[in-house]
Amino acid sequence: MKRILITGAFGQIGTELTAALCERHGGDAVVATGRHLPQDAASGDGPGAVERLDVIDAAAVADVVHRYEIGAIYHLAAILSARGERDPETTWQINMGGLRNVLNAARQISGCRVFWPSSIAAFGPETPRECTPQDTVMRPTTMYGISKVAGELLGDYYFHHYGVDVRGIRYPGVISSGSPPGGGTTDYAVDMFYAALTKGGYTAFVREDCVLPMVYMPDCIAASLKLMDADLPALSHHNGYNIASMSFSAGELAEEIKKHVPGFVCEYAPDERQSIADSWPRSIDDAIARRDWGWQPQYDLAGMTVHMLNELRRRQEAGSL
Ligand SMILES: NC(=O)c1ccc[n+]([C@@H]2O[C@H](COP(=O)([O-])OP(=O)(O)OC[C@H]3O[C@@H](n4cnc5c(N)ncnc54)[C@H](O)[C@@H]3O)[C@@H](O)[C@H]2O)c1
Known part of the structure; x- marks a missing residue:
């Protein structure tokens, strides 16, 4: 086999x-x-x-x-x-x-x-x-x-x-509720979800207006x-x-999370990772992937946020967060 x-x-x-x-x-x-x-x-x-x-x-x-x-x-x-x-x-x-x-x-x-x-x-x-x-x-x-x-x-x-x-x-940048990210520049987007549920607040290591493509x-x-x-x-x-799926700023992500986690507070303290983020695209043209092999994302910012929070709350209830 x-x-x-x-x-x-x-x-x-x-x-x-x-x-x-x-x-x-x-x-x-x-x-x-x-x-x-x-x-x-x-x-x-x-x-x-x-x-x-x-x-x-x-x-x-x-x-x-x-x-x-x-x-x-x-x-x-x-x-x-x-x-x-x-x-x-x-x-x-x-x-x-x-x-x-x-x-x-x-x-x-x-x-x-x-x-x-x-x-x-x-x-x-x-x-x-x-x-x-x-x-x-x-x-x-x-x-x-x-x-x-x-x-x-x-x-x-x-x-x-x-x-x-x-x-x-x-x-x-890949956002997920399963295993944690491994040291990338887009990790703040995942960390923000965890912190919203476990601490109610988060300090992002990029600026509020930092926009990056995510999936x-x-x-x-x-x-x-x-x-x-x-x-x-x-x-x-x-x-x-x-491939493209969604692009949003750290501030827009925080606002989206706040809709479901009232009282969530996000602060911004950019560090050396900001300069890496500044060298990357803000949005991506994926027409060739769509044409060649039918790429079609299912999740946008709103859909992803609801799904992420549901998954993390499920893990929280099971004691694995
Ligand atoms: N996560 C993202 O946002 C993202 C974005 C763009 C590209 N990628 C790419 O996707 C791939 C997977 O990324 P990920 O996010 O799962 O990263 P990760 O850091 O979470 O996982 C990488 C794994 O590789 C293992 N590893 C490191 N050195 C190794 C070695 N010498 N031999 C065997 N294993 C080793 C690490 O222990 C780790 O478990 C990588 O090529 C990464 O560049 C990830």
């Missing part, structure tokens, strides 16, 4: 993508890996196999791919933007070295499809910030962003030279699966499809 490998499976997106893949294909078809394994990693009706895997270990990546007869890889292991600026050297090693090891392992398996997410961080201050086009200036100023542009190019190289079917999306996790997962399902001839791009 051909199985699906997930790297970085216990991070913010990996946790929910792993669950979605298990539901779709059955747990036995899914191999979830991470550098660190949570205590409940192998519990319930989750993945059939759980392994510790550091993606910068090329031999270990190749071994897992062969041992489990992997037919598709979702490569999520990475260091994100804000954390990446604190240790650019390690960020380069993990983000680029890990991707190269995954692509080299995939290259050995006929027909192995690879999903690798890029980010809006691949853009930079010289990119048009409103309705950022699919193909435009890409001169990011963070090591994370540099690794995403280089990764998009590397993926294209492996597609054209070695026939590896690598596909990817430039995710906006809600169910749409992020649906997009990733839909792109992997698409027929190859329909794809005009391989890595780095723009």
Whole structure:
């Protein structure tokens, strides 16, 4: 049986993508890996196999791919933007070295499809910030962003030279109620929800008028699966499809939350992450993804806020928040 490998499976997106893949294909078809394994990693009706895997270990990546007869890889292991600026050297090693090891392992398996997410961080201050086009200036100023542009190019190289079917999306900031975010510049949008319910107040690390593109996790997962399902001839791009869902300022998010959590107070104390946010787009043109593989988000700011708060309140009642 051909199985699906997930790297970085216990991070913010990996946790929910792993669950979605298990539901779709059955747990036995899914191999979830991470550098660190949570205590409940192998519990319930989750993945059939759980392994510790550091993606910068090329031999270990190749071994897992062969041992489990992997037919598709979702490569999520990475260091994100804000954390990446604190240790650019390690960020380069993990983000680029890990991707190269995954692509080299995939290259050995006929027909192995690879999903690798890029980010809006691949853009930079010289990119048009409103309705950022699919193909435009890409001169990011963070090591994370540099690794995403280089990764998009590397993926294209492996597609054209070695026939590896690598596909990817430039995710906006991902908002989710499941596992917490892992050190990105858009983390404040998730943190604000948690703080609203647990503390009644929050201090955002960006300005009130800071606008960034975001996507809600169910749409992020649906997009990733839909792109992997698409027929190859329909794809005009391989890595780095723009997707858009919603764009809002930190202040607009706070106002939306306040409608459902009366008395919620948000303050703003921008730190070094503000300058990263200032170098990213405010809104995204995703016409090519809509045309090529039918991308269509379900959630807007109002719908996402209601759903997030319901999910978090459910966890709060169950004592897991
Ligand atoms: N979350 C977002 O808002 C967002 C936005 C744009 C792009 N992305 C991209 O999506 C992917 C997943 O992001 P996420 O939000 O789940 O991040 P995360 O930080 O929550 O999860 C990443 C996981 O990778 C693991 N990891 C780090 N180094 C590793 C290594 N050497 N070997 C194996 N595992 C390692 C971490 O332990 C973590 O569990 C990344 O490529 C990220 O750049 C995320």
